[in-house]
Amino acid sequence: MSIEWLLIKRDIAKLKLQMLCYGGITLFGLILLGYPQEQIALLGGIVCVFSMVAFYCHLVFKNVVLEAKENNHLFLMTLPVTAAQLSLVKIISSLLAYLIVWLPAFASLFVLNVICDYWSSGTLVFQVQGFALYLTAFALALSVAIVSRSEGWTISAWVLSNLIVVVFLNIVPSSDYMQKAFSAGIVGEIGVVWPETANVVIAVELILFAILIAIAFVAAVRQKNITR
Amino acid sequence: MVADSDVLVSMRGVCKHYPLFTMDNFNLTLPRGQVLGMVGPNGAGKSTLLKMMMGLVSADAGEIAVLGYKVPEQEVVLKHYAAYVSEDMRLFADYSIRWHMELVAQCFTSTWDASYAKHILHKFELNPEQKIGHLSLGQRVKATLLLAMARRPKLLVLDEPSTGLDPVARHELTSELFELMLNEDNGVIFSSQFTQDVERLSDNIAFIDNGEMISCLDKETYLDQWRRIQLTGGDRAQLPGDLYVTASAGGRVTAIDHAFSAKRTAQLSEAGFEVVQTQPLTLEEIFIQQVLMRRQARGVQR
Numbered sequence: 001m002s003i004e005w006l007l008i009k010r011d012i013a014k015l016k017l018q019m020l021c022y023g024g025i026t027l028f029g030l031i032l033l034g035y036p037q038e039q040i041a042l043l044g045g046i047v048c049v050f051s052m053v054a055f056y057c058h059l060v061f062k063n064v065v066l067e068a069k070e071n072n073h074l075f076l077m078t079l080p081v082t083a084a085q086l087s088l089v090k091i092i093s094s095l096l097a098y099l100i101v102w103l104p105a106f107a108s109l110f111v112l113n114v115i116c117d118y119w120s121s122g123t124l125v126f127q128v129q130g131f132a133l134y135l136t137a138f139a140l141a142l143s144v145a146i147v148s149r150s151e152g153w154t155i156s157a158w159v160l161s162n163l164i165v166v167v168f169l170n171i172v173p174s175s176d177y178m179q180k181a182f183s184a185g186i187v188g189e190i191g192v193v194w195p196e197t198a199n200v201v202i203a204v205e206l207i208l209f210a211i212l213i214a215i216a217f218v219a220a221v222r223q224k225n226i227t228r
Numbered sequence: 229m230v231a232d233s234d235v236l237v238s239m240r241g242v243c244k245h246y247p248l249f250t251m252d253n254f255n256l257t258l259p260r261g262q263v264l265g266m267v268g269p270n271g272a273g274k275s276t277l278l279k280m281m282m283g284l285v286s287a288d289a290g291e292i293a294v295l296g297y298k299v300p301e302q303e304v305v306l307k308h309y310a311a312y313v314s315e316d317m318r319l320f321a322d323y324s325i326r327w328h329m330e331l332v333a334q335c336f337t338s339t340w341d342a343s344y345a346k347h348i349l350h351k352f353e354l355n356p357e358q359k360i361g362h363l364s365l366g367q368r369v370k371a372t373l374l375l376a377m378a379r380r381p382k383l384l385v386l387d388e389p390s391t392g393l394d395p396v397a398r399h400e401l402t403s404e405l406f407e408l409m410l411n412e413d414n415g416v417i418f419s420s421q422f423t424q425d426v427e428r429l430s431d432n433i434a435f436i437d438n439g440e441m442i443s444c445l446d447k448e449t450y451l452d453q454w455r456r457i458q459l460t461g462g463d464r465a466q467l468p469g470d471l472y473v474t475a476s477a478g479g480r481v482t483a484i485d486h487a488f489s490a491k492r493t494a495q496l497s498e499a500g501f502e503v504v505q506t507q508p509l510t511l512e513e514i515f516i517q518q519v520l521m522r523r524q525a526r527g528v529q530r
Contacts, residue, residue, distance in 0.1 A: 003335050010331060014320075071318040077284050078317075078376070079335045080307040082300075 003081055004089050011063055011093030012100075018062065022055035023101045030108050034116050052105070052131075053165060056098055056138035057158045060145045063094050068149040087146055087220030091213070094142050098135075106131050117188030122181025125198045126173060132205040133168050137161035139212035146216040172201070234260050235293070236383050236415040237281060242290030244276055244439070251276065251439035254290070258415060258432070264444075265430030266419035267515050273439040274419040275314065278387045281417070282312045295382055308339060311376035314387035315369070321361030325354055325371050332375045345378035351404065366397040373401065386418035390425055398422065402429055423512040433511065435518050442518045447511075454509040454517070455488040462501035468492075472521050484509070484517050 012019075029051060032044025067073055067090075076086055109131065113124045144157035172178055177197040184193045237258040244251040251273050258264050266274045279285040281294050283303030292299040297306040319328055333340040349356055352370040360368060369389060376384060384405075390398045402425055405416060420426050426433060427447065434444040457471070459481045467473065467483065475482040481501075485492060493503050509517070 006331075006334055070321070071316055072320055074284070074314060074317040075319055075372075078282070078307065078312045079332070080304045082283075082303060 003079060004085055007076070007079075007081070007086070007089045008093045008096065011089065012097055015059060015063060015093075015097045018055065018058050019097055019101055022051045022058070023104070025051040026055075026101060026105045027108075030105065030112065034112050036116070036118065048105070049130075049165065049169070052102070052134045053137065053162060055101060056134070056141055056161075059094055059097055060138075060141045060154060060158075061151075063097070064090050064142070064145040065149065065151055065154050069151060083223040084221050087223045088217065091142065091146060091216050091220055095213070098138050102131070102134065113187055113192065117186065119187050120182045121184045121187055121190050121193040122178055122195075123187070124192045125181055125194050126178060129172060129198055129201050129205070130165075130168065132202045132209075133165060136205045136209045136212065137165055139209045139216070140164075143212045143216035143219070147219040236260050236262065236295060237264075237417065238291075238293045239277075239281070240291045242277075242280065242292060243288045244273075244280065244285070245288055246276075249273065249276070249439060254439070254441060256434070256441065256444065258417065260415060261413055262431045263416045263429055264418075264432045264434060265426035266417065266434050266436055267421075267423060267426055267511070268419070268436035269519065271438075272436045274436055275387050276439075277436070278312070278314070278385050278417065278419060282307070282310065282385055284312070308336060309381060310383040310385060311379050311381035312385045312387070313372050313376045313389050315389060315391040316387075317372055319360040319368065319371060319375075322359060324357050324359050325349075325363075325374070326356040328360070328371065328375055329356065329378070332379065336379050339379045339381070341378055341380050344380065345374060348374045348377060348404070352400065365392045366394060369393060370397070370401070373404070377404070382414055384414070384416045384418075386416065386420075388419050388421060390420055390422055398425065405429060423510070423515060427511045435515050437519050437522060442522055450511065450514055451508060453486055453488055454514045455485045456507045456509055456513075457483050457485055457488075457492075457496075458504040458506075459483065459496060459501040460504055462496075462499055466499040467501075468495060468499075472517065480504070484521075486514075486517070486521075 026048055029044045029047030032047060033041050035041055035044065067076070073086070077083065081089070106128075109124060109127045113119060113127075138161075140161045141154060141157045145154040148154065173182070175197075177195040181193040181195050181198075184190060235257055237256060239254055239256040242251065242254040244254075249271065254277070256277075266277070268274045276285060280287050280292060281299065283300040283306065286300055294306055295309050297303075299306060329345060333342065333345075352367075352374060354363075354367060354370060354374065358367075360371065363371060369392070373386075373389060386405075390401055393401065405418075406429070416429070418426075418429070430447055432444060432446050433450060435442040456474075459467075460479055464473070464476065464481060467481070470487060471483040471485055473481060473483045488506070493506075496503055
């Protein structure tokens with residue numbers, strides 16, 4: 001087994017508690033979301049948003065920033081890896097840890113839309129746009145943490161990413177294309193409505209995600225000194 | 229296999245610049261089987277130098293080869309044979325010593341010596357199940373050293389490892405280093421603020437100040453050549469220029485000589501002085517004098 005893979009496994013194991021906690025909270029939120037009462041479903045949505053956002057903040061801080069702050073990097077750098085390899089390990093392990101929670105949650109949305117056939121036809125497309133945005137917000141926090149290794153800049157990135165999520169939740173549901181999708185009918189009757197504009201929004205989110213992750217990778221490869 | 233080389237460390241024309249620190253054209257050679265102690269004030273560049281040797285900090289210019297491997301190009305291979313411990317290195321507080329041992333053992337499968345690790349654990353009185361966060365400072369340093377030494381490195385680089393340790397822990401640490409150095413192929417480079425440790429362990433001693441090597445000689449040469457001389461009589465103006473006068477009162481002059489020999493006594497007698505007393509200097513005194521003399525020579529007012 002390569003040293004890099006060993007360190008990735010170590011990171012994932014180190015994040016196990018957070019993955020379980022936030023994964024559990026997300027699952028709980030999804031269950032509430034499927035509850036046939038509007039207030040409880042809304043609460044479920046809030047719990048889901050909280051856990052997906054709080055998880056990447058916690059994950060990035062624990063896996064990247066805290067290790068740099070506590071000088072664990074100096075110890076890790078005595079292992080047979082370069083600074084670039086160690087940074088790549090951090091990116092990959094953070095990505096894997098986030099996706100391990102994100103992917104099942106994302107898949108659950110499709111199941112919920114089948115089960116809750118009384119939901120509006122525009123619900124799924126809205127949820128998918130939201131989940132794509134979590135990836136972008138996570139990538140923003142991660143890339144800033146990898147590039148800066150600074151608590152201050154990482155916290156700024158979190159605040160910015162949270163702001164983007166809040167703006168999304170306020171603007172997108174009231175936009176014309178989503179209003180049309182929401183008012184088209186319910187899933188049980190007309191199925192899922194998927195406006196073209198939503199594809200553009202998702203594409204932009206995923207492109208931004210890819211760019212931010214690429215920036216983190218480039219910064220990692222160029223990393224020569226991560227010790228203080 | 230370790231690269232074939234009789235030189236453990238070779239640094240040629242190494243330069244490193246930080247906003248308030250400059251190291252220019254630094255040269256250092258350490259032969260196999262030697263112990264080099266580095267002494268220097270805070271901010272002298274010792275840590276930077278040791279980190280550059282291990283590839284943890286990149287030099288702006290110059291050539292570095294450790295155990296025959298070019299740094300930073302062959303940094304990863306080098307790390308299999310050279311271990312580094314620094315006083316500001318922190319292990320993971322939430323994890324046990326055993327967890328760290330397993331991680332290091334998995335990374336260094338060919339060099340990790342499990343029985344030696346067990347021996348050090350016993351000698352340092354460490355409980356492998358204890359979490360790092362629950363250890364005292366001394367125990368944490370010992371745990372870090374254990375992880376480095378159980379790899380049986382050809383070169384051990386220690387950056388102020390005994391800082392913060394009590395005298396007993398420092399003694400245990402230096403004793404263990406002695407044991408490690410019984411293998412004459414191995415080398416150790418360490419920096420320390422405790423000149424007693426440096427004096428006890430080192431074959432060679434390098435004095436560093438302000439990013440420059442003041443001197444690098446074997447321990448006996450320092451202790452033989454440096455003397456505090458008390459003189460009476462004579463004209464102070466006739467004193468040899470390489471003597472550093474530290475006190476002068478009541479016709480008695482105290483001077484530091486960094487090239488003492490029998491010839492010096494004769495030279496002083498010829499100049500009309502009577503040598504009242506000569507005293508050897510401790511390593512700490514030698515270092516302080518070197519720094520003061522150097523700063524005085526450079527016109528730095530202290």
